[in-house]
Amino acid sequence: MPRLIRSAGLEKPREPALASNLDRIGNDRKLQTHWLNRIMALLIDSVLLGIIVGIIAAIVTLPALFDVPMILLGAPLMFGILSIFYFVFMESAYGATIGKRIMGLKVVTLDGRNPNVEKAFIRNVSKIHWALLLIDLLIGLGTKGDSNQKFSDRIAGTTVVSERIVFQIPESKSATGHEAKFCPRCGLQLSREASYCTRCGTKQ
Secondary structure, X not given: OOOOOOOOOOOOOOOOOOOOXXXXXXXXXXXXXXXXXXXXXXXXXXXXXXXXXXXXXXXXXXXXXXXXXXXXXXXHHHXXXXXXXXXXXXXXXXXXXXXXXXXXXXXXXXXXXXXOHHHHHHHHHHHHOHHHHHHHHHHHHHOOOOOOOOHHHHHHOEEEEEOOOOOOOOOOEOOOOOEOEXXXXXXXXXXXXXXXXXXOOOEO
């Protein structure tokens, strides 16, 4: 049986695997700050929408105040539909919802413009239900790509940028008291003197 001989030096070097966006966020304080501000903006908008939906639901169901199943089934659907209208209108008209404005965030296309109605709809359609929004976030953050984008942002060609930082997570410090250094490509923490990333090889 002929022996298989592997020539030294002829093997094609294996390219390093890129970290997912979740790995990058776990090591990058700026990304953590960005997403924390986005979550806070979403909470602000959700509270505002919840108040509106509560008022509408109370008026609509007033004649059948004790019809609990109608309230339980109708309110979530109403909240989802109203959310899409709210986010699409605010982002296409002003580039930001009330929550995003408070948190210093803005939705833009990849060329820096306000999204049109179509793009705003694509990036917000997952807000019809919290489970779809969660899947949208997990796919975007669990795969490679722009760490500021949900999956629907990639389809729409949009992203969220910080115009000002409202709440900031303090940068981590190394043992010497200096700010920790991270690779901008894969998020690996490096020594201050490192010229190349030991994981992905990116020049620093």
